[in-house]
Amino acid sequence: MDEFNPYAAPEALPPPLANSSPDNSTCWRDGDELLALPHSDLPRYCVKCGKPALEYRQRKFYWHSPWMYLLILLHFLVYLIAALAVRKTAVHNVGLCSAHRKRRLNFMLMAWCSVVPLFGCFLFDSGWVVGLGILMFLAMLLWGLIGMQILKPRKIDVNLAVYRGVSTAFLARLPRYPYRRD
Ligand SMILES: [Zn+2]
Secondary structure, eight states: OOSOOTTSOOOOOOOOOOSSOTTOOOEEEETTEEEEOTTOOOOSBBTTTOSBOSEEEEEEEEEOOGGGGGGGGTOHHHHHHHHHHHOEEEEEEEEEOHHHHHHHHHHHHHHHHTHHHHHHGGGSOOHHHHHHHHHHHHHHHHHHHHHTOSSEEEEEOSSOEEEEOOOHHHHTTSOBOOSOOO
8 A cells, every 4th residue: 555644653763863972082073163072182183284283282262152242232341241251161182283383373473463553653643643553453453363263163062162263184084973963
C-alpha cells in the first residue's frame, strides 16, 4: 500500500546530538568560526596562519550582547558599568608565530602613538590643525586596536566561545563541530 497516509508515524529523525564530546575535543571549526570551551587551550599553532606558534600565551576574551551598545546613548559610564557587569569571559592559551606576533606589536605601537597627533595638534593655534590632529588620533587608535585583536569574539556564554578572525589554515587543523548550535 503506497497511498499517502496522514496518520502514519513520522519517519525517524536522526538521533539527537550528544552533549559530551566523543573524542574529548575542546575546540572545533564551524564554517569560518572557531568554537571552543570557554576555559580550554587552543592547539599550539598560530591562529592567524596555522604555522607552529612561537608565542603561546594565556589570553582573556570578553563579550557582551551588541544591544548593550545602545546604553552609550544614555551615557558612556552607564554603558561601561553595565558592560563590565554582564560581560562573559573566556580564557585560552593562544599561539602566534613570530611574524604575526611582530605584526601585532606594530598595531599596538600605532595605538600608543596615536597620542602624538592628539597632543601635538594643540601646539598649533589653528582650528583645522586641531581637527586634523583629533582625526589622526581616532584613525590611528581604531586601526591599532582593531589590528591588534587576536581573536574576534562573536559570542561567549558559559558553554561555548565563538570567534572569527582565525585563518582557514588554523581551522583546518580542528575537527568539525559535531553538535547542534543554538
Ligand atoms: Zn602566523
